[in-house]
Amino acid sequence: xxxxxxxxxxxxxxxxxxxxxxxxxxxxxxxxxxxxxxxxxxxxxxxxxxxxxxxxxxxxxxxxxxxxxxxxxxxxxxxxxxxxxxxxxxxxxxxxxxxxxxxxxxxxxxxxxxxxxxxxxxxxxxxxxxxxxxxxxxxxxxxxxxxxxxxxxxxxxxxxxxxxxxxxxxxxxxxxxxxxxxxxxxxxxxxxxxxxxxxxxxxxxxxxxxxxxxxxxxxxxxxxxxxxxxxxxxxxxxxxxxxxxxxxxxxxxxxxxxxxxxxxxxxxxxxxxxxxxxxxxxxxxxxxxxxxxxxxxxxxxxxxxxxxxxxxxxxxxxxxxxxxxxxxxxxxxxxxxxxxxxxxxxxxxxxxxxxxxxxxxxxxxxxxxxxxxxxxxxxxxxxxxxxxxxxxxxxxxxxxxxxxxxxxxxxxxxxxxxxxxxxxxxxxxxxx
Amino acid sequence: xxxxxxxxxxxxxxxxxxxxxxxxxxxxxxxxxxxxxxxxxxxxxxxxxxxxxxxxxxxxxxxxxxxxxxxxxxxxxxxxxxxxxxxxxxxxxxxxxxxxxxxxxxxxxxxxxxxxxxxxxxxxxxxxxxxxxxxxxxxxxxxxxxxxxxxxxxxxxxxxxxxxxxxxxxxxxxxxxxxxxxxxxxxxxxxxxxxxxxxxxxxxxxxxxxxxxxxxxxxxxxxxxxxxx
Numbered sequence: 001x002x003x004x005x006x007x008x009x010x011x012x013x014x015x016x017x018x019x020x021x022x023x024x025x026x027x028x029x030x031x032x033x034x035x036x037x038x039x040x041x042x043x044x045x046x047x048x049x050x051x052x053x054x055x056x057x058x059x060x061x062x063x064x065x066x067x068x069x070x071x072x073x074x075x076x077x078x079x080x081x082x083x084x085x086x087x088x089x090x091x092x093x094x095x096x097x098x099x100x101x102x103x104x105x106x107x108x109x110x111x112x113x114x115x116x117x118x119x120x121x122x123x124x125x126x127x128x129x130x131x132x133x134x135x136x137x138x139x140x141x142x143x144x145x146x147x148x149x150x151x152x153x154x155x156x157x158x159x160x161x162x163x164x165x166x167x168x169x170x171x172x173x174x175x176x177x178x179x180x181x182x183x184x185x186x187x188x189x190x191x192x193x194x195x196x197x198x199x200x201x202x203x204x205x206x207x208x209x210x211x212x213x214x215x216x217x218x219x220x221x222x223x224x225x226x227x228x229x230x231x232x233x234x235x236x237x238x239x240x241x242x243x244x245x246x247x248x249x250x251x252x253x254x255x256x257x258x259x260x261x262x263x264x265x266x267x268x269x270x271x272x273x274x275x276x277x278x279x280x281x282x283x284x285x286x287x288x289x290x291x292x293x294x295x296x297x298x299x300x301x302x303x304x305x306x307x308x309x310x311x312x313x314x315x316x317x318x319x320x321x322x323x324x325x326x327x328x329x330x331x332x333x334x335x336x337x338x339x340x341x342x343x344x345x346x347x348x349x350x351x352x353x354x355x356x357x358x359x360x361x362x363x364x365x366x367x368x369x370x371x372x373x374x375x376x377x378x379x380x381x382x383x384x385x386x387x388x389x390x391x392x393x394x395x396x397x398x399x400x401x402x403x404x405x406x407x408x409x410x411x412x413x414x415x416x417x418x419x420x421x422x423x424x425x426x427x428x429x430x431x432x
Numbered sequence: 433x434x435x436x437x438x439x440x441x442x443x444x445x446x447x448x449x450x451x452x453x454x455x456x457x458x459x460x461x462x463x464x465x466x467x468x469x470x471x472x473x474x475x476x477x478x479x480x481x482x483x484x485x486x487x488x489x490x491x492x493x494x495x496x497x498x499x500x501x502x503x504x505x506x507x508x509x510x511x512x513x514x515x516x517x518x519x520x521x522x523x524x525x526x527x528x529x530x531x532x533x534x535x536x537x538x539x540x541x542x543x544x545x546x547x548x549x550x551x552x553x554x555x556x557x558x559x560x561x562x563x564x565x566x567x568x569x570x571x572x573x574x575x576x577x578x579x580x581x582x583x584x585x586x587x588x589x590x591x592x593x594x595x596x597x598x599x600x601x602x603x604x605x606x607x608x609x610x611x612x613x614x615x616x617x618x619x620x621x622x623x624x625x626x627x628x629x630x631x632x633x634x635x636x637x638x639x640x641x642x643x644x645x646x647x648x649x650x651x652x653x654x655x656x657x658x659x660x661x
Contacts, residue, residue, distance in 0.1 A: 055561055384437075384563035392440045392568065400447045407455035 006269035009104045013262050022058065023105040023268065024378060033380060053383045063371040069334045069364040071100075071150040071158035072343050077356040078129055078146070081139040089169055092143040093291060094177035094247075097122040098152030098159065098238060099331060099346070103267030106332040107374040111266020113274045115152060116326035117184025120319050122146060123349060124284045125291075128312055130353035132292070132305065140295035145174070146354070148346055150333045153265035154366050155235040158333075161362040163245045176206055177249035178291075179238035182264060183283040184275035184323075185254050189220050190283060193251040193258070195228045195243045202248045206294070213289045219282055226258055234261060252283065272327035280323070281314045288314070334370035437567070438558040444571030445550050448578055449543040466533065467540035470519045474544040477515030484508045506617045513613055516541065516585060521592050534593075538585035542578040550574055569634045576634070579641035583648040584612045590655055601654050608647055615640070 012021060024030065033054065080090045097118035103109030110116070126146050133139045151158030163171065183190065192210060196203050207223050214221040228240050235241055236258035242249030255264055285306055292298075292305040306312045329342055336343065338361050351357045485508055489501060519537050550570055558567045587609045622628045622636060 057561070381561040382563060383561055386436075388563075389436045389440060393436075396440055396444045396447070396571075400443065400451050403448055404451045404455045407452060411455070 002269045002271065002274065006267065009267045009269055010263060012104045013267075021104075022376070022378060023108060053385060055381045055383045057379045057381065058376045059379075060373055060376040063373040066334055066370040066372050069370055070338055070361045071161065071333055071364050072336070072338055072340075073150055073158050073162040073360045073362065074148040074343065074346050074350060075162070075358055075360070076126060076146040076350040076354040078126075078133055078144040078354045079356075080133070080141050080143045081136060083141070089173045090141055090143050091175045092145050092170065092173045093295070094145040094147060094174050094242075094249075095122055095125055095180070095287070095291075096147040096149060096159070096177055096238060097180040098149045098156065100150045100152055100158075100333040100336070101266030101270075101331045102153035102262060103265065103270075103332075105268050105374075106335060107330050108268040109266055109270070109330050109332055110272075110327050111270045111331060112272045112323065112327040113184045113270050114182045114264045114266040115180070116266070116270075116323060117182060117275050117280050118180035119148065119326060120322045121180050121183060121280055121284045121287070122148065123322055123346075124281075124314060124319055125288060126350060126353045127318065128284075128288050128306060128314070129291075131312055140292075142175070142295045143173075144291075145170075146350065148350075149238070150336075151364065151366075152238070153262055154333075154364070154368055155233060155261075156238050156241045157364060157366055158362060159238055159241040160235075160244070162360060163241060163247070165360060165362075171245065171247060174247050176202070176294075177239065177242045177247055178287065179242075179249060179251040180283075180287070181238060181251055181253045182255050183252060184277075184280050186276040186279050187254050188218065189222060189254070190214065190286070191222050191224050191253055191256060193224050193226060193237050193239065193253060195226060195237075195240055196248060198223050198225050203250070206248075206250065209293050210286065210290045213293060214286055217282065217285055217289075219286050221286075224256070236260075252287065266331070272323070275323060275327075277316055277320045277323055280319050281316055284314050284319070330374075332374070333364065335374055434559050434561060437563070438554065441554055441558050441567040441571050442551075444568060445546055445554065445574040446543070448575050449539060449546070452539055452578070466536040467543075470537040470540035471544045473515050473519040474541050477511055478548065481508055481511050484511065502617055502620060505620070506614060509613065509616055516588055517592060520585065520588050534585040534589035535582060538582035539578070541585070542574075542581035545577060545581070546574040566630065569630050572634050573637055576637035576641040579645050580612060580615060580637075583641070583645050584609065586648050586652055587612065590652065598654065601651060605651055608644065608651065612644060 037054070082090060098115050099119045101109040101111030101114065103111070129144055133144075147159075147162065149156070149159045149162055151161075192207060194203050198204070198207075203223075207221070210221045226236070228243055230244075237251040237253075239249035239251045259265070288306045289303065293303060296303075296305075306314060308314075325345075331342065338359075343359065347357055347359060485505070488504055488508070516537070519541070520534065553570070554567055557564075587605055590605055591609065619633060619637065623630075623633050628636075
């Protein structure tokens with residue numbers, strides 16, 4: 001059923017409709033109403049005087065364009081171990097995930113897999129690596145930069161702005177950027193999407209690490225290459241924005257083909273059922289072990305830094321509870337202000353595990369225009385036609401008139417009825 | 433357009449009272465003063481009833497017919513009887529004969545009752561877009577109530593204002609009065625205990641009111657004959 005909704009969504013998103021389309025949840029009342037309308041339709045009955053007339057009212061003012069939309073990017077910096085005499089900047093690894101969604105009904109776009117799963121995986125990685133780096137003995141000599149970016153469905157607009165705002169030295173110190181996108185579905189095949197040619201040394205090195213670790217935990221990692229077309233403004237994967245800024249990056253995803261505009265952007269069909277928390281945990285473990293393997297230079301040999309049952313084990317309950325929260329929260333960037341509670345929650349969570357957290361707000365300049373009414377209340381009235389009111393008027397008037405006549409006849413006399421305007425002499429009350 | 437519906441229902445609910453007033457000899461006797469007095473007594477009675485209900489009655493969560501609560505409500509309804517007694521006997525009226533007094537009192541009592549109980553729901557509900565039969569049924573109920581009240585005041589005037597009555601009629605009068613007094617409880621029972629539809633209850637009320645009116649009329653005639661007019 002979710003696939004049907006997903007198809008319908010893709011159809012509607014790319015069409016221009018002359019009327020608004022509302023989505024509502026099914027309940028008994030709506031179903032009985034629908035059944036009645038269908039029956040009347042099938043029987044060819046028109047709306048009669050009493051039955052069949054339904055009036056749907058949505059008391060909403062004319063939607064206005066949203067003047068300014070701002071994208072909020074959060075970043076958290078986990079510094080590596082700086083030894084004595086280590087004057088140069090430590091190398092950095094970036095882990096990024098976009099957190100916002102878009103769907104045909106923005107108030108229903110909770111995007112559990114795209115990209116709730118990515119966000120949850122990133123938060124768990126923050127927690128694990130902050131624990132690992134807490135002890136100087138286990139602290140790696142790499143800084144880790146975590147980024148929660150906005151503007152994902154809109155060609156990763158926010159990511160691009162965030163990268164532009166970087167200090168050049170920081171940008172040049174990034175060895176790799178790992179972007180997480182839609183990793184929550186149950187599948188043993190994880191794809192690593194790259195834009196650099198697969199035979200480049202950097203890509204080979206990274207891919208080998210991931211492949212090795214993957215084979216140890218039962219996840220098959222496949223490399224997929226897609227060249228960037230500079231003239232085309234469409235950015236299908238987040239790593240493409242990094243590549244445009246000359247940073248080596250990959251995207252880990254369970255999606256095989258590069259998504260089109262507004263495809264896999266966390267629409268209304270992307271519900272909690274789509275995501276398997278243990279699948280997310282598996283990808284977290286893969287990423288964490290691979291990064292640890294790279295950081296500590298133990299490529300090739302099996303290591304278990306984040307072993308199950310240890311204090312650094314991947315926490316299923318942490319993943320589960322964040323997933324529940326994100327699956328209940330629609331996250332369309334246009335409707336999230338700078339002080340949105342979810343952004344504040346992210347900031348708070350990141351500050352608990354990392355020393356430096358900052359939020360960068362960028363204006364959203366794109367060809368997308370947003371209008372301001374995501375939710376409305378629908379009232380359905382069963383109305384009677386004017387004809388019925390007229391009939392009732394005639395009936396009531398007739399009744400009152402007859403009543404009048406009966407009373408006059410019974411209490412006065414028939415003659416009095418005829419000469420109603422002349423006041424008759426007072427008569428004694430007659431019982432009959 | 434729905435204001436139209438409001439006027440229709442209001443006409444059905446309050447029209448008969450005005451028609452009754454103008455059609456029968458009441459208008460000749462200029463019974464307005466009687467009407468005001470009766471309305472005031474009704475207001476007083478209702479206030480006292482409300483206070484008693486609020487103090488003694490418990491709010492039940494379910495819609496079942498609770499015998500003890502209903503009997504308590506019935507006892508409080510006796511206050512209505514007291515009010516009508518006061519209106520019929522204690523207040524002095526000038527220039528109005530016995531026979532018309534009970535009609536005036538009954539009419540005004542029923543009119544104030546309808547006004548207080550039915551105007552507010554009508555104003556709030558009948559103007560909306562949604563169409564239900566409820567307000568028309570309420571109008572019919574108000575008609576039935578008018579007949580009930582006038583029958584009861586007729587019996588009341590028989591009981592309290594007329595000194596000489598044929599002996600065999602007296603018990604009948606009391607029985608009819610008792611039925612009228614318990615009528616609200618009966619209707620409540622039908623609506624809650626037997627879960628009758630509103631339209632069924634209103635049909636029952638109309639029928640019962642007509643039967644009782646007929647009975648009261650006959651009793652009235654029977655009481656009149658020996659005195660002869």
